[in-house]
Amino acid sequence: MRSTDWDEKTREANRKQVCVRSTRPRVKESCRRVTQRKMAETFETGVALGRATEKKGLRVIGFKRSSVLKHEDSLYQFYDTSTNNGFDNSWYLTCCNIKFNNTEGNYVDPYENSDLDVKLSGFSDGEIEEIDFLLSRDHDITDEPCEPDQELFVDLKEIAALFSDLNATPIDKVVNEHYKNKFENVASRLKTFVYNLYLNISAIFYETCGNVSETSVESKVWTKYYTEVYQYSISSEYAGLAKSLFQNEPSSLDFQQCSKIFDKVTSAVLKKQADTITSQEKCISSDSGKGKLRKNNTENQGEKDTICPLCQRIYVDGDGWIACDICDVWYDRQCLDLSDSQWSDIEGDDWYCPK
Numbered sequence: 001m002r003s004t005d006w007d008e009k010t011r012e013a014n015r016k017q018v019c020v021r022s023t024r025p026r027v028k029e030s031c032r033r034v035t036q037r038k039m040a041e042t043f044e045t046g047v048a049l050g051r052a053t054e055k056k057g058l059r060v061i062g063f064k065r066s067s068v069l070k071h072e073d074s075l076y077q078f079y080d081t082s083t084n085n086g087f088d089n090s091w092y093l094t095c096c097n098i099k100f101n102n103t104e105g106n107y108v109d110p111y112e113n114s115d116l117d118v119k120l121s122g123f124s125d126g127e128i129e130e131i132d133f134l135l136s137r138d139h140d141i142t143d144e145p146c147e148p149d150q151e152l153f154v155d156l157k158e159i160a161a162l163f164s165d166l167n168a169t170p171i172d173k174v175v176n177e178h179y180k181n182k183f184e185n186v187a188s189r190l191k192t193f194v195y196n197l198y199l200n201i202s203a204i205f206y207e208t209c210g211n212v213s214e215t216s217v218e219s220k221v222w223t224k225y226y227t228e229v230y231q232y233s234i235s236s237e238y239a240g241l242a243k244s245l246f247q248n249e250p251s252s253l254d255f256q257q258c259s260k261i262f263d264k265v266t267s268a269v270l271k272k273q274a275d276t277i278t279s280q281e282k283c284i285s286s287d288s289g290k291g292k293l294r295k296n297n298t299e300n301q302g303e304k305d306t307i308c309p310l311c312q313r314i315y316v317d318g319d320g321w322i323a324c325d326i327c328d329v330w331y332d333r334q335c336l337d338l339s340d341s342q343w344s345d346i347e348g349d350d351w352y353c354p355k
Contacts, residue, residue: 159183159194162260179257186245193245194265200237201269204228219325233262308332322346324353 123131183190208225232238242250242258250258306321307314308331320333320343331353333343 159190159261159264162264175253175257186247189245189247193241194261196241197238197262197265198268200232200241201229201266202272204232205269229266233259306330308335311335322351325351327353329353 205225208228209221239250242255245258246254308321309329311332311334321330322333322336322338323330338346
């Protein structure tokens, strides 16, 4: 091998080593910069999240009185000044290094000279009102008695009878006996539960059906009423009402037993309105969805002046006419050109006019 070739290979090897040595610091520098950039992005993200978090204090979502659980009355009686005895040393109590006497008529407010507006600046007016209600013992939440001037229309003895089914299975009898005894021990809460449930279902009835003594209730209105009642039975409002009855989170078995009371109260609401519902409305509610056909003279007394909007023909006794289930306008069968099979199919089903 010639010396020139050897020298050329030696120079090439040295040049590669120099390139490797110069590349390694660059790689290290690039990795260091990437790491620093990732850390900076993470830090900036954390700061942004921290700034986006705002302390609003205590906030009760979906606040309802019936959902609030309060302490037992014995706890309030223990701290009530009217129950203080000879062992009471409340006059020696201190708060924030301020002595005060916890006797009636001689009370020193430790926050008398503090700036409450500053302390409560982070709360809205609604939040302050809710907190004040939660901390107040002047309102009895769970055991609100029924209004003496309000008639319940539901006999609590009938509620107890719901859990005395003699034809039930042995397991169901054990369950019924358990809930019967349980409701007897919380009779006041059961009365409140039935009372509030009755008011809520009655409100749904008046919102959907209106005053049945003044207006007729159509089949579509009844459908809407029962839909609203079902939606209420699966709502959080009803769950909160059941929670106030059991004083804890109701189980699936609790809701199953409450459904018996729910059905009983719903029947009581309809029973109260039964006297004002006319026979026509009863017919509509029981025969909802059936096409209304005029076929004979007995069904059409007083309807001789009915005019078909299509052919302007006046109704004659014995003619076949049909009414639209939406606009309640009557049409002549001949004008609609309905065959016998089509005419028979309409009976028992809804029919809508060409409009």
